[in-house]
Amino acid sequence: MNTTAMPQSARLKAEEQRRLHTESEQFHPLEGMQFFRRWPRSFLRDLIYTLILNLMFALAFTLLAYVFVKKIGPEDFLPILGNNLIIGNVVGFAFWIVLSALGPLMRLVNGRSFWFITFFYAILGTGIVTGSLWGYAYVSGKRGMLSWIGSSEQFITSFVISLIISLFLSVMWKRRTEELTAQITLAEERERLETAERSAAEANLRALQAQIEPHFLFNTLANVTSLIHSQPNDAKRMLEEFITYLRATLASTREERTTLAGEFEMMKNFLSILQIRMGDRLQVAIDLPADLHRATIPPMLLQPLIENAIKHGLEPKVEGGSVSLKAERSGAQLRISVIDTGLGFGNAPSNGIGLKNVRERIEKLYGNDGSVSIEENQPSGTRVVLNIPLAMNS
Numbered sequence: 001m002n003t004t005a006m007p008q009s010a011r012l013k014a015e016e017q018r019r020l021h022t023e024s025e026q027f028h029p030l031e032g033m034q035f036f037r038r039w040p041r042s043f044l045r046d047l048i049y050t051l052i053l054n055l056m057f058a059l060a061f062t063l064l065a066y067v068f069v070k071k072i073g074p075e076d077f078l079p080i081l082g083n084n085l086i087i088g089n090v091v092g093f094a095f096w097i098v099l100s101a102l103g104p105l106m107r108l109v110n111g112r113s114f115w116f117i118t119f120f121y122a123i124l125g126t127g128i129v130t131g132s133l134w135g136y137a138y139v140s141g142k143r144g145m146l147s148w149i150g151s152s153e154q155f156i157t158s159f160v161i162s163l164i165i166s167l168f169l170s171v172m173w174k175r176r177t178e179e180l181t182a183q184i185t186l187a188e189e190r191e192r193l194e195t196a197e198r199s200a201a202e203a204n205l206r207a208l209q210a211q212i213e214p215h216f217l218f219n220t221l222a223n224v225t226s227l228i229h230s231q232p233n234d235a236k237r238m239l240e241e242f243i244t245y246l247r248a249t250l251a252s253t254r255e256e257r258t259t260l261a262g263e264f265e266m267m268k269n270f271l272s273i274l275q276i277r278m279g280d281r282l283q284v285a286i287d288l289p290a291d292l293h294r295a296t297i298p299p300m301l302l303q304p305l306i307e308n309a310i311k312h313g314l315e316p317k318v319e320g321g322s323v324s325l326k327a328e329r330s331g332a333q334l335r336i337s338v339i340d341t342g343l344g345f346g347n348a349p350s351n352g353i354g355l356k357n358v359r360e361r362i363e364k365l366y367g368n369d370g371s372v373s374i375e376e377n378q379p380s381g382t383r384v385v386l387n388i389p390l391a392m393n394s
Helices: 008-026 043-068 074-101 103-109 114-140 145-149 152-210 212-230 232-253 260-281 303-314 352-369
Strands: 282-287 321-330 333-340 371-376 382-389
Touching: 043 074, 074 114, 103 114, 114 145, 114 152, 145 152, 212 232, 232 260, 260 282, 260 303, 260 321, 303 321, 303 333, 303 352, 303 382, 352 371, 352 382
Parallel strands: 282 321
Antiparallel strands: 321 333, 333 382, 371 382
């Protein structure tokens, strides 16, 4: 699964689910305690953990024997402990080997109820203990144990011991699954909240984007109407450019992202319409390096900046001026500049909704990773610089 493109909450959820899946096959009982989850799984770590667990059980059973069996004196404590350590390690490592070999089966077992898991381990443990003792008797030469190993007393004793161990294993596993399940539930809740917030943000972005279209539409149609009688050729050319622009716009606004080449081409059509309206008073320069053609940006992000440059900078200026659209790479950022030689924002009574619209979209889409800055252009005019993370279309 590719989790790199997931939202953070979805990645956390996938990670917790993967961890639950893995631990249901490879869970070590000591991992039920937070302290023992500090170190990553490895053969050496599990070997040491098994030694620790075997020591714990050997001590526990020695103490039980010392407390409840009256014939045992203080001088018997260490010999009994030594014997329990040998048997505990034989049984403990047999458990480890068997459970490791049964990994996929353990995933099915560990998904069942607490008591099912407990009795499964108790029955399995009885077999492991009996087999371990039988092997120990043969290897150590203590053949006298064999008759006891096959007795009902041994099976009952082994079952009781296995049941005690199984209860410990089940409690540790239950604690761990509750922790992982709670973390998955929390990640799911965060994912639901992120999805709801993302849907609301996308709806808001579409509303902000939709504010741009009527404004330019009505202005252009009004210009075509005014030119029909006095300058029919210009009216015809403006209408043709406008139709080309509309086709590109309608396709672009249905997408969440568009290529920089497509957006620059659309702005070229847009500026062509404005050049017909302003004539020689408007000069245009567009600079898009070839290596940035496949860079992606949100659609209709540049038009409000160009409209502001024309409306507030160049149209009020008697002699007009120039507007430049430029893209460049700045490290991991895409830097887009709209530069005009007009009057500058300082001489304009209002910046309109255009720049505010762009700022809001950048903030919602990129947070602190995106920015819009306004600078003075020398010798006159304004430079609006847009910085967003560089992303390339595959």
